[in-house]
Amino acid sequence: MLRSVLAFSAVASLSLALASRLQQQSHSATSPQNSQPGAPTKTSELHALASLEPIDTHTHVAKGDASFYAMLDRLHMHILDILLVDDHDSYRRAMEPQLEDALRVVRESHGHAALCTSFDPFQFGQADFPASAIRGLDRDFAEGAVAVKIWKNIGMELKDRDGHYVLPDNPALGPIFKDIEKHNRMLIAHVAEPDEAWQAPNPNGLDYSYYKENPTWYMYRKLGAPNKHQLLEARDHLLAQNPKLRVVGAHLGSMEDDLDALAMHLDAYPNFAVDTAARVVHLVVQPSDKVRGFLLKYQDRILYGTDLEFLKDTAPQDAVKEWETQYAMDWRYFATKDVFEYSGHKVEGLGLPQAVLRKLYHANAVHWIPGIYSK
Numbered sequence: 001m002l003r004s005v006l007a008f009s010a011v012a013s014l015s016l017a018l019a020s021r022l023q024q025q026s027h028s029a030t031s032p033q034n035s036q037p038g039a040p041t042k043t044s045e046l047h048a049l050a051s052l053e054p055i056d057t058h059t060h061v062a063k064g065d066a067s068f069y070a071m072l073d074r075l076h077m078h079i080l081d082i083l084l085v086d087d088h089d090s091y092r093r094a095m096e097p098q099l100e101d102a103l104r105v106v107r108e109s110h111g112h113a114a115l116c117t118s119f120d121p122f123q124f125g126q127a128d129f130p131a132s133a134i135r136g137l138d139r140d141f142a143e144g145a146v147a148v149k150i151w152k153n154i155g156m157e158l159k160d161r162d163g164h165y166v167l168p169d170n171p172a173l174g175p176i177f178k179d180i181e182k183h184n185r186m187l188i189a190h191v192a193e194p195d196e197a198w199q200a201p202n203p204n205g206l207d208y209s210y211y212k213e214n215p216t217w218y219m220y221r222k223l224g225a226p227n228k229h230q231l232l233e234a235r236d237h238l239l240a241q242n243p244k245l246r247v248v249g250a251h252l253g254s255m256e257d258d259l260d261a262l263a264m265h266l267d268a269y270p271n272f273a274v275d276t277a278a279r280v281v282h283l284v285v286q287p288s289d290k291v292r293g294f295l296l297k298y299q300d301r302i303l304y305g306t307d308l309e310f311l312k313d314t315a316p317q318d319a320v321k322e323w324e325t326q327y328a329m330d331w332r333y334f335a336t337k338d339v340f341e342y343s344g345h346k347v348e349g350l351g352l353p354q355a356v357l358r359k360l361y362h363a364n365a366v367h368w369i370p371g372i373y374s375k
């Protein structure tokens with residue numbers, strides 16, 4: 001979570017224009033919110049998307065609602081609902097309340113949502129860590145969790161007793177990764193951040209306002225903090241030490257600005273794949289030919305994900321509108337050759353072949369995250 005703060009404002013401005021365009025193209029409204037003025041309706045994009053039985057492998061859903069489930073149904077959308085412990089967020093501070101909510105969403109969604117659980121990294125250093133974390137994971141696996149998330153606070157925030165940053169390859173975490181592998185689950189690893197987090201402030205940067213609002217994750221000149229290279233090296237180490245553990249690097253593996261480096265990592269670690277969550281905006285600013293070539297070459301290693309959220313205090317109709325707008329916009333980028341504006345950036349759609357779209361939106365998720373898709 002969540003770079004979308006940024007994407008939000010851009011999406012918001014775009015969503016008005018898109019919503020009116022969508023309305024013009026509207027087919028018969030099938031749910032109440034579609035009859036509201038300005039609400040997004042089924043579009044050609046969303047119809048085409050739905051035909052692939054799409055899977056969004058990166059979402060954060062804290063509550064359910066009939067209209068939200070109806071949208072998932074309409075789009076044939078399956079989602080991975082990801083938990084994480086964030087000590088800066090009153091809701092995400094502990095596992096229990098969010099776990100309870102997510103299990104309810106999984107139950108109520110009738111097969112549309114699957115659970116990606118997590119553990120509390122701030123228990124690191126307690127006498128019963130990692131045994132207590134493993135107990136929690138095994139309980140969640142028994143409840144149907146298909147994946148486990150580690151978040152950027154491992155590497156960028158969490159410190160050991162001596163005040164040193166704890167990196168993702170810390171030996172104390174090793175037994176947790178072995179447990180995930182033993183249960184044939186997948187690890188989603190959000191390690192590091194875009195390069196900008198280590199660079200001098202640049203008001204033109206894609207993520208400038210995010211780091212301004214979230215200084216915890218702004219690492220430029222942060223005393224004693226690891227640099228990006230050290231973090232990615234620690235993740236490499238994790239990948240090498242657990243060759244049978246399937247690892248999906250969230251957010252294009254934090255190599256969103258250097259597809260050559262990402263390609264080298266995918267070549268070096270067959271157990272590594274990445275999701276697109278909240279990073280399509282980093283792709284649209286790169287040359288279309290290059291991005292297209294990358295996606296074609298690594299068509300078995302990239303999972304569609306958004307980082308969309310449905311928070312406790314979000315009105316369901318706003319969430320539905322935002323999700324459908326994002327899905328339509330991403331589809332337009334990956335599947336069509338339209339020239340259009342994506343979050344304020346003029347872009348030409350990649351027009352990926354149908355077979356590649358099917359992998360990106362469906363087959364890769366099924367392969368990398370067994371159990372995520374049930375009809």
Ligand SMILES: [Zn+2]
Nearest residue numbers: 001002058307
């Ligand atoms: Zn996320």
